[in-house]
Amino acid sequence: MNGTGTMEAAPAGAAAVNDGYLLEVENVRKEFPGVLALDNVQLRLKRGSVHALMGENGAGKSTLMKIVAGIYTPDTGTFKLRGEDIRLKGPLDALEHGIAMIHQELNLMAPMTVAENIWIRREPLTRLGFVDHGEMRRKTAALFKRLNIDIDPDIQVGTLSVANRQMVEIAKAVSYESDVLIMDEPTSALTEREVDHLFTIIRALREQGKGIIYITHKMNELFEIADEFSVFRDGKYIATKASTEVTRDDIIRMMVGREITQMFPKEEVPIGDVVLSAKGLTLKGVFTDVSFDVRSGEILGIAGLVGSGRSNIAETVFGVTPSDAGTIELFGKTVRIDSPATAMKHGMAFLTEDRKETGCFLLLDIQENTQMAVLQSGYVKNGFVKQKHLARDSVEISQQLRVKTPDMAEPIINLSGGNQQKVLIARWLLTKPKILILDEPTRGIDVGAKAEIHRLISKLAGQGVAVIMISSEMPEVLGMSDRIMVVHEGRVTGFLDRAEASQVKIMELASH
Amino acid sequence: MSTNEIASPANVIGSKKRLPPEVSILGVLIGIAIVFEILGWIFVGDSFLANKQRLSIIILQVSVIGIIAVGVTQVIITAGVDLSSGSVVGLAAMVAASLAQTSANPRAVYPSLTDISPIWAILAGLGVGLIAGTINGSLIARTKIPPFIATLGMMVSARGLAKWYTLGQPVALLDDSFTWFGKSFNILGFPLPLPVIVFLLVAVIFHIALGYTRYGKFTYAIGANPQAARVSGINIGGHLVKVYAIAGLLSGLAGVMTAARAASGQPGMGVAYELDAIAAAVIGGTSLSGGVGRITGTVIGTIILGVLTSGFTFLKVGAYYQEIIKGIIIVAAVIIDQHRQNKRKKA
Numbered sequence: 016m017n018g019t020g021t022m023e024a025a026p027a028g029a030a031a032v033n034d035g036y037l038l039e040v041e042n043v044r045k046e047f048p049g050v051l052a053l054d055n056v057q058l059r060l061k062r063g064s065v066h067a068l069m070g071e072n073g074a075g076k077s078t079l080m081k082i083v084a085g086i087y088t089p090d091t092g093t094f095k096l097r098g099e100d101i102r103l104k105g106p107l108d109a110l111e112h113g114i115a116m117i118h119q120e121l122n123l124m125a126p127m128t129v130a131e132n133i134w135i136r137r138e139p140l141t142r143l144g145f146v147d148h149g150e151m152r153r154k155t156a157a158l159f160k161r162l163n164i165d166i167d168p169d170i171q172v173g174t175l176s177v178a179n180r181q182m183v184e185i186a187k188a189v190s191y192e193s194d195v196l197i198m199d200e201p202t203s204a205l206t207e208r209e210v211d212h213l214f215t216i217i218r219a220l221r222e223q224g225k226g227i228i229y230i231t232h233k234m235n236e237l238f239e240i241a242d243e244f245s246v247f248r249d250g251k252y253i254a255t256k257a258s259t260e261v262t263r264d265d266i267i268r269m270m271v272g273r274e275i276t277q278m279f280p281k282e283e284v285p286i287g288d289v290v291l292s293a294k295g296l297t298l299k300g301v302f303t304d305v306s307f308d309v310r311s312g313e314i315l316g317i318a319g320l321v322g323s324g325r326s327n328i329a330e331t332v333f334g335v336t337p338s339d340a341g342t343i344e345l346f347g348k349t350v351r352i353d354s355p356a357t358a359m360k361h362g363m364a365f366l367t368e369d370r371k372e373t374g375c376f377l378l379l380d381i382q383e384n385t386q387m388a389v390l391q392s393g394y395v396k397n398g399f400v401k402q403k404h405l406a407r408d409s410v411e412i413s414q415q416l417r418v419k420t421p422d423m424a425e426p427i428i429n430l431s432g433g434n435q436q437k438v439l440i441a442r443w444l445l446t447k448p449k450i451l452i453l454d455e456p457t458r459g460i461d462v463g464a465k466a467e468i469h470r471l472i473s474k475l476a477g478q479g480v481a482v483i484m485i486s487s488e489m490p491e492v493l494g495m496s497d498r499i500m501v502v503h504e505g506r507v508t509g510f511l512d513r514a515e516a517s518q519v520k521i522m523e524l525a526s527h
Numbered sequence: 528m529s530t531n532e533i534a535s536p537a538n539v540i541g542s543k544k545r546l547p548p549e550v551s552i553l554g555v556l557i558g559i560a561i562v563f564e565i566l567g568w569i570f571v572g573d574s575f576l577a578n579k580q581r582l583s584i585i586i587l588q589v590s591v592i593g594i595i596a597v598g599v600t601q602v603i604i605t606a607g608v609d610l611s612s613g614s615v616v617g618l619a620a621m622v623a624a625s626l627a628q629t630s631a632n633p634r635a636v637y638p639s640l641t642d643i644s645p646i647w648a649i650l651a652g653l654g655v656g657l658i659a660g661t662i663n664g665s666l667i668a669r670t671k672i673p674p675f676i677a678t679l680g681m682m683v684s685a686r687g688l689a690k691w692y693t694l695g696q697p698v699a700l701l702d703d704s705f706t707w708f709g710k711s712f713n714i715l716g717f718p719l720p721l722p723v724i725v726f727l728l729v730a731v732i733f734h735i736a737l738g739y740t741r742y743g744k745f746t747y748a749i750g751a752n753p754q755a756a757r758v759s760g761i762n763i764g765g766h767l768v769k770v771y772a773i774a775g776l777l778s779g780l781a782g783v784m785t786a787a788r789a790a791s792g793q794p795g796m797g798v799a800y801e802l803d804a805i806a807a808a809v810i811g812g813t814s815l816s817g818g819v820g821r822i823t824g825t826v827i828g829t830i831i832l833g834v835l836t837s838g839f840t841f842l843k844v845g846a847y848y849q850e851i852i853k854g855i856i857i858v859a860a861v862i863i864d865q866h867r868q869n870k871r872k873k874a
Binding site: 084086105106107110111116118122123124125126127131132135136138140144145146148 | 741748756759760761818
């Protein structure tokens with residue numbers, strides 16, 4: 016399939032006068048030390064279309080896009096923009112050719128204002144050569160009005176929510192008036208309403224004849240917004256199809272090269288006694304009067320919009336931000352949890368939302384990352400770490416979780432998102448937790464790894480671990496949870512049992 | 528002309544919402560001054576502040592540090608550091624002095640170049656700083672070694688050069704036309720030394736450059752998020768060379784002013800000035816992690832250092848105690864400032 020696809024493509028590209036093709040990329044190869052990231056891949060983007068790139072993490076989508084945006088230099092490859100050969104010398108060159116990229120990891124300058132961020136290097140100047148702040152503000156306001164975004168141009172980007180930063184990043188890319196707009200998982204931090212807003216913007220840009228390349232893991236987004244899509248797997252180009260002519264299962268098959276029958280392998284397990292009981296937890300200005308119980312073997316899902324206080328509740332339970340009022344009972348005893356160390360002492364583990372910021376020690380290797388939490392409580396004798404013993408257990412747990420790596424001395428930064436997440440889960444499992452708090456356990460990781468993590472969560476519940484799982488992905492919450500607690504603007508708005516829960520009911524409780 | 532730019536509504540609207548961060552550090556300065564005033568009346572029986580001469584000396588003492596600190600602030604905003612400033616001051620002072628000697632000196636460094644226009648001495652001093660700074664910047668931009676290491680190397684080598692230049696001998700008997708640059712002038716009955724005027728001029732120029740030009744925006748952008756700056760099309764290496772070159776140039780200027788004021792060049796001039804300059808910038812709210820900092824803050828930070836030195840001398844505190852207390856106050860000032868800013872952010 017792969018072979019024929021390329022064969023057909025080659026003569027067509029040479030003969031046809033690329034009607035409507037805005038960007039044509041052929042035979043791109045890129046090797047990083049030890050990894051062939053892209054193996055002769057191709058991509059053709061039509062004018063006035065949204066082209067989704069699909070594939071598991073590590074498939075090469077982001078690498079290809081960074082090449083198109085001039086950030087990486089390819090080893091080989093030809094690039095045609097509006098029918099003309101181009102050779103990009105850097106990100107600036109790409110911008111000048113009308114190719115702009117919205118990055119997966121937000122690329123904003125936090126201490127600077129929104130307007131300064133958007134117009135950096137293109138600041139409007141006065142006749143004397145000074146930056147014209149008034150004009151810059153007017154241009155920002157006009158841009159925001161056009162995109163229907165409501166953010167103060169003078170506010171510091173660092174004070175904005177992640178979703179608003181994403182909007183600023185999108186506005187910045189649009190402001191270049193580029194023909195080609197690349198969006199690398201733009202919705203990973205957005206709520207459903209914001210996603211709708213983004214899609215409205217994307218449709219408007221498509222109307223204007225722009226070509227949009229859209230990287231995503233989310234299948235429903237693909238069907239909602241994309242005209243065409245291309246699938247990549249392990250650095251190879253698999254196929255390009257119109258999104259109307261395929262089903263969800265077809266795409267998954269193309270992405271993973273195998274069938275995934277069970278997305279949410281939730282097992283029915285006996286549910287035991289209450290192990291954690293929160294009563295009237297309050298963190299001033301963030302959330303108020305939050306009460307809930309979790310039982311051993313139970314998976315409690317927490318749903319709510321981004322910014323509703325979901326993650327803050329988890330942080331308070333784990334002692335990152337101790338509560339101002341309310342109590343937490345663990346195994347029937349009231350415990351004042353004033354720090355993560357206290358929480359861990361009582362058998363809690365917390366997988367944080369932001370893998371890069373608060374999870375991984377990016378420059379350390381897998382072994383060091385795995386052992387980081389357990390050193391508080393074990394594997395130390397007379398002040399010395401029992402490294403051999405620890406290494407043996409770390410390897411064992413990594414193998415159980417199927418962390419894909421040549422060896423434990425590999426820096427974690429070289430792993431894909433899914434594998435990093437597995438290492439972080441391994442870190443916590445090594446502490447043998449009785450209560451496991453997971454904040455967005457599968458954000459930004461590929462379908463295969465996702466299913467494995469879901470299976471793992473289920474298995475842990477089966478072993479009697481009480482699980483609290485926060486997730487923005489409805490199917491995940493619905494598929495995995497025994498009960499769902501819905502949070503809205505810092506208050507618990509309701510609990511739903513597995514049997515009665517539905518996307519509609521959750522949304523009703525999560526908005527007003 | 529440029530005053531119109533500064534007063535443009537841009538900043539006025541921005542400042543309405545939130546007080547600029549300098550306000551809290553200004554509070555620290557006023558607090559320290561008041562403490563000295565009170566202690567002055569108690570222990571010395573005299574006013575600390577109501578003394579024109581003293582106020583003038585305070586700012587004169589720190590004007591050389593201030594000139595360096597303006598350059599160092601820009602470097603720190605890019606998330607870098609410049610440890611070479613003090614040594615460059617020494618080298619620039621030596622080179623400038625050697626071109627400003629009078630023919631009355633039988634052992635002039637360049638007997639054929641005595642009694643020449645002071646312009647040459649000044650240009651040579653500035654040139655030394657510019658070259659040192661450009662080397663710093665190029666090393667950092669090209670080889671990607673940390674600024675700490677690059678400028679540490681320059682710090683050691685420049686000091687060595689300053690000593691080698693005359694084999695450790697001071698350069699004396701400078702021409703009056705050169706030492707004129709260290710003199711004071713009476714402005715509205717206030718004795719204002721030229722180094723102070725130069726310091727304030729430099730501060731105003733770079734306050735405008737950082738706040739109102741692309742040079743400034745790029746400087747902040749690189750420190751705030753180098754990756755974002757790069758994908759926005761900023762040539763990071765090229766810009767860093769400019770920033771370090773300017774820092775070097777200002778160290779050179781500080782060296783010229785030092786030589787003019789002391790009427791000599793000595794290889795030991797400027798020792799540890801880089802630390803005072805960094806302290807001034809950091810007290811003034813510049814963040815060592817980059818992306819944050821303003822010249823107004825640095826100026827206030829510089830004056831705080833001056834008030835401390837002057838106040839201790841006024842109270843007749845011993846030199847050893849002065850240093851001990853100064854170190855504590857530097858750290859305390861930054862803790863207080865950070866604490867306040869965190870509180871403001873939460874509110």
